[in-house]
Amino acid sequence: MNRIAQLTFLAALSFSQIALSAGLSVSDIEQKISAKQSEYENYNSVLDSEISNAAKLERGLADLRKNVTLADADRQSALIEMNLQYDKVIENPELDIAPARSAYAKAVRTHKAIKDAISDKYNQWQAKLQEVEQMQVSKHSLLNTIEGLKEQLNSARVDRLYEEFNRKEAVVVSHKIACDKDETLSKCTERGKSLAKQKASKRFLDTVYSSLSEAKEVEKRRPTSDVSVQVLRSDVADSNFSGQGNYNVKMNLQLQGNLKRSEGCQLLGLDRRYCVSFAGKNTVKLGAAAPILVTDDSVMYELTVRSNVFDDEVFIDGVSYGSTKLQIMLPSGQHDVEVTKRGYESNHQQITLNESKTIKVELERAQYRFSKGERIQDILAGDIPGPDLVVVPAGNFRMGDITGLGLANERPVQTKDLKQSFGISETEISVGAFKAFVRATSYVTDAEKGEGCAFYQDGKAVWQANRNWRSPGFAQSDNHPVVCVSLKDAQAYVDWVSKASSQAYKLPTETRWEYAARAGKETDYWWGEGINSDNANCGWCGSQWSNVSTAPVGSFERNDFGLFDTVGNVWEWTVSEKSSSHAVVRGGAWNFAPRLARASTRMELDGSFRANYIGFRVVREQ
Structure with a gap:
């Protein structure tokens, strides 16, 4: 087994080993992380070497192509000379033309040898590019394995603290x-x-x-x-x-x-998501120990919230509970209640709940345009609604690994200046929107024509011929983000929307995507530094979809520019500004670790790649 095959095999084992980490001690998981980090660094070094080898092959191919031009000129010259000698032999039969024939034969052999060499070098180059593409996917899979182990490490730290304290x-x-x-x-x-x-x-x-x-x-x-x-x-x-x-x-x-589990997270400086139950239960088992209560035994009271408008949204302690009229059971004590609606001033108040209570909220119309951006929508040919867009204002920002927690390809940090505002779809393009495009154009995606669509299994991208945007391997409604689309498929959708709307639609550049995703923030996530719990759909992020499937678009809170799901759900195709030969996906996905869903994370892929964790959104010029 050669070195590349060994590394790919190791990356394939990594994800399956995460499952074996459940129930391990903190020191055991730390040792696994250390071992995987060494594997990752070694893998990264070999990948860089293979990319360099591919470049060398490409340069060698270019040199051969120059040589074949010269050889062809030599061959033509030898042919002309031989023909001249044949003309002379007619007048002088004794003339020896063997040297001319020999020179022509040699020129023909040289020309053919170089052409054969070009064919061989081209095949070597293409094979090396395929190896590099697979290694790039495996590299990110291995990184996801490491981040997954770190997630389990934090849970194990809480478990250990709980057992030691109690x-x-x-x-x-x-x-x-x-x-x-x-x-x-x-x-x-x-x-x-x-x-x-x-x-x-x-x-x-x-x-x-x-x-x-x-x-x-x-x-x-x-x-x-x-x-x-x-x-x-x-x-x-x-x-x-x-x-x-x-x-x-x-x-x-x-x-x-x-010690309550929530208090354990506070003592260790961890996000609350490591100290809550994601399965809807109120206990968590630690080996053979007695169950640990996730919630305390506080008295529960009923809170009723009403407002003077319809289609509003109620946030209690930062969590959305839907629209009014709302009735919910809460523990006694203080709670923050906020009621919002687009076009109205938000109403925020703090209440002390020591008995059942009803609060009535009067929302007043905002004097200014909605702060998260104006919403626009083009009507396409055939009365088909176009993507819902949010206007992002012009401005400047720092792009890249601002916090210093990122990867090498996120550096250096650069200041970018966007002089023009632009519209960007407030969600990833949905299955329903993509379906309308297919119906109007009879378009067939790359996944439906070729090897199918990749999915993440045992730490690597596995291709399956019958997987595509219609059947990605899990249930999706029209309101889920479309996946299993290549960069070419995404561009085809953009071209159709542009023509059908008579407007200039594009895929977002990396700069525009990160500017819109950050929404004026310089933290790793638009809401702050930590991923917290149930803020986004990514691996180990605490939602019902984490490590299971995509979530319906708009299932989580908007960022300050009014965009949904710029963290997690699906990686999104962008047009790379750092490499002309590769596209870049941004934003993380439902089955990738939280650290890979930061605003500056970049994953470079070949544009032909498609997977059930990659989708896209679009921008429109003003």
Whole structure:
């Protein structure tokens, strides 16, 4: 097995090994990450070498093509000379023309040898390009494996912290207090025992914190934590009163740390998504241990929200709960409630819920244009609605790996200036929109004509002939993003929309895509630095579609320019501004890790590639 085949095989094993990581300890997963990182770096080095080899083959082919032109000229010259000698032999039969014939034969052989060499070199070049394309896909698959292991590492860290913190321990404590002059002996006794419990709990909590595997990391956030200690059992082993009015007590206690999973994430500085259940259950099992409650035992009250408009949206504690009239059960305490609607000023208020409550919201029309951008839509020939577009204003921004957490191909960071506003589809192009294009043009996609469509399995892209945009391997409605389309397919759609609307539609350049995706932010994601939970459809991102399938377009919140799904769901084709021979997909996908869904992440692919995790959106010139 040659080196490239070995590397591809290793990348193929990587994703399947993630599944085997479930239930492993933190140190086991850290070792796996270290090993995979070494594989990735080695793989990247070999890929760079193979790209260089492909370039060398291409240069060699160009040289041969120059040589064949010269050889052809030599052949023509030798032919002319031989013909001249034949003319002379008619007048002088004794003339020796063998040298001319020999020179012509040699020129013919040389010309043929160079042409054969060109054919051989071309085949070598094409084979090398295919190897490079497969390695590029495998490279990103291996990177996704590493990011997946990091996701599992964080979950394992929370599990470990939970187990270490919520341990039980028998504690013996002695305490002495001075009884107050006006205090009865009974009250002094109870106060002494209560203070002894507090003393034991404090000592136990200090011991728990200091013995944690990540004690230094946790200690930084201890002042703002809300953990507690539960007294499971307490017995007085000995007690007495001294002659000076002092009460001495010795107690045996059974104590247990009380750490909720959500508090574990806070102590470790992790996103909340590592500490919630994604399966709709309220418990998570850790080996043979007792179930851990994800939610607390707070009293639940009913909150009813009404407004004076239809088709609004209600956010409670940053989570969308749909439109009014809304009735929902919430735990007691403070909650942030925001009601929004396009064209109206948002209403935001904080409520304290200690009983069932109804709030009525009066939304007022906004004085200015909707801040997320004007919406426009062209009507195409045949009364077909075009893509829903959002106008993105002109401006400048810093493009690339601003936070320093990205990959090498995201650097250097550059300031880009977009002098003209443009329209961009607010969602990825949907199955329904692509279906209208196919019906109008009878277009047949590359996947339907060739090898089919790739899907992600066992850490690599696997081709299957019967997969295409109509059947990508999971259920899709007209409202899901179209997938299994190549760059050529996406461009064909753009050309059709341009002609049918008499407007200038294009695929987004990388600069326009990142500018629109960032929406004025310089963080890794348009809402902030962390992926958090259920903000987007990407692998291990906490939604019901994560690592399962695409989500319907617009299932998550818009960014500040009014665009949906610039993080996750499907990678989106863009026109590369760094390489003329390759296109670039941006934005991450439902089965790729959160780190690969950052605003600056670039994945370079051949334009003929298609997969059930790649789609596109369009832009329109003003």
